[in-house]
Amino acid sequence: MAESVRESQYDITIERTGKLSETGERSGCLLCGSGLEVTVTDLTDNRLGTPGSYEIRRCLHCGLAQTFPTPSVSELKELYET
Numbered sequence: 001m002a003e004s005v006r007e008s009q010y011d012i013t014i015e016r017t018g019k020l021s022e023t024g025e026r027s028g029c030l031l032c033g034s035g036l037e038v039t040v041t042d043l044t045d046n047r048l049g050t051p052g053s054y055e056i057r058r059c060l061h062c063g064l065a066q067t068f069p070t071p072s073v074s075e076l077k078e079l080y081e082t
Contacts, residue, residue: 030070034061048079 029036036057043054058065071079 029059031064032062034059
């Protein structure tokens, strides 16, 4: 599934290759779709005050480290505009 966002003169398309679990959470790597392992847990945002706790997961195939839960396009937009 791809999400597209139109912002000023830029078109942004995010291709999400990972599979979704029964709860709707992506269960595979954003880049290659392979399995993930949890590397860091219970992270909190003490810089911008974003609520919740997060973890870092690493792809078993390509090594890409990813934040979970993955922020949506609108959450990223809000974060970078403030």
